[in-house]
Amino acid sequence: MRCIPEEPDFQDGHLAEQAVWNSLRAQLPDDVVLAHSVQLRHGRAEHEIDILILWPGVGVAVLEVKGGRVSVENGQWYQSDRTGKRRMESPVAQAQSAQHAFKDWIGSRLGTPLTSRITYMACFPYSDVQPGWEMAGTPRSLVIDQAELANGCAAKIRAAIEMEGQGAVPLSPKYVERIIPHLSGNLAAADRPSLDAAELEDHQERLTTRQKVLLDSTRSITRARFVGGAGSGKTWLAVEKAKRLAKDGQRVGLFCYNKGLSEHLRREVAGWQQARPVFVGEFHDYVQSLGVPDGSGQEYFDEEMPRLLKELADVLPVEEKLDAVVVDEAQDFAPLWWEALLACLKKPDDGGVYAFMDERQNVYGRWDAATAGTADDPTAGLVTLHIDDNLRNTKRIAQTFRGFAGEHFSPRGGDGLPVRLVASATEDALDVASDCVDALIDEGWAANQIALLTTNKRHPIHQDYFDSQRIREYWKSFHDDDDAEFYGHVLGFKGLERSVVILCVNGFKDMARAPEQLYVGLSRARCLLVVVGDPVLIAEAGGRELELALGRAEGWAPLPVEPDHR
Secondary structure (H helix, E strand, C coil): CEEECCCCCCCCCCHHHHHHHHHHHHHCCCCCEEEEEEEEEECCEEEEEEEEEEECCCEEEEEEECCCEEEEECCEEEEEECCEEEEECCHHHHHHHHHHHHHHHHHHHHCCCCCECEEEEEECCCCCCCCCCCECCECHHHEECHHHHHCCHHHHHHHHHHHHCECCECCCHHHHHHHHHHHHCCCCCCCCHHHHHHHHHHHHHHHHHCCHHHHHHCCCCCEEEEEECCCCCHHHHHHHHHHHHHHCCCCEEEEECCHHHHHHHHHHHHCCCCCCCCEEEEHHHHHHHCCCCCCCCHHHHHHHHHHHHHHHHHHCCHHHCECEEEEECHHHCCHHHHHHHHCCECCCCCCEEEEEECHHHCCCCCCCHHHCCCCCCCCCCCEEEEECEECCCCHHHHHHCHHHHCCCCEECCCCCCCCEEEECCHHHHHHHHHHHHHHHHHHCCCHHHEEEEECCCCCHHHHHHHHCCCHHHHHHHHHCCCCCCEEEEHHHHCCCCEEEEEEECCCCCCHHHHHHHHHHHHCCEEEEEEEEECHHHHHHHHCHHHHHHHHCCEECCCCCCCCCCC
């Protein structure tokens, strides 16, 4: 016999339904379908069928079950148990309403009316009903009592369907098969990694927002540097700090260095309903917005531009200056940039300065990380606040770059999927990494969950954007979550993240900067990290601890997708 569900959960208060269910299973033929607690909506009315019987070759029966001792007095139905006696609606009328609702409901779902015989019945497993009893609208043939349930209920149900039911034809077995999916409502849990990633990332978001306690506890500190490793939520904190300062009526600038992160910051601020910073974005854009002429060449950006900004700041009206600056990825700022930026404060010596940084991600090498905290450190005068918890990577991903993050680094994210290592010759790494994209999509990852990051030459798709000077369109595609994978370089992806990152180690232009590049690349994935490259080169660049971590990774060899010759 087919039962829906296979083993119903009869909780306290439903023992009568369990007694009827067990008797029906024992007495009805094997081809009958039994369904328990079928919930229906008929217009605005809601109905529940205690037990539905689909009997191929016979018809349909809708049963309303009432426990306790059932009685009728002067047309009023009562139910009595050890807690007392109480009125109730006619169980036969309930069954009748549920029958009409089921008939209309299943007909609308299947697009074919139910024309086979169907009846409604009431069943009282703990009551006796005299053989000759009946009342208006309730023939005795539609009531099953304790004695009939124990012996002969199958025959009585069949007789009620055939003699009392609406419809003129038996229930077709094919029609039964069409009904079953609508009763079972089977919903297979989709085995897609993208769904698991969504749940994991929601958890990571909740952990990140808890970091606001750090801002609450340090609100009286007006000049601070928040130092934390990758994945510690520094960007979230920077945005939240800027929001609080703007809400307090301060003229705030929210700054960063690279284009991808600046686009992220602008989008975060765009949704605010209250006060916003007076500037959000790249430091260079801010300089130009004040009227400093644009230039070219490294000497211009490193020396001439900050000098011109300082000169401008000297004559800048006080109402156009800033009360506070918030700088994300502050280690990207050269010392002279810091001097010029602080000159734009209304109070350069004690105005609000909030730097969010990780000296170990000094991929541009604009100042010596070894000078952190010394007089040569442009942020040395700020109060240092440490953020040790890694919240935005899984623990397995965080363990790969732990050696770069410092001794106090503490992974807090979920365990997640194993890191994958795809061994490849350096010259082949780009092609192999591209195969990884296709293989991951075949596994069920959405294309826009994947980023492929290179350490040396750009991927051809990335290079095409660069050559055609479509940089704004390039970053817009990333932040719009277009239905495509993203191709980038680790240097441009600082402060950004995706569910899946394929780190393509296709060489290094400068081995001295390789550790910082690996640190950034390894820490950009939130849920799954795939490392592609020569393990010997990676160990040489990243050191023994990274070599050991990747030694624990899952070896993977994605198969290239066969071309479609149709």
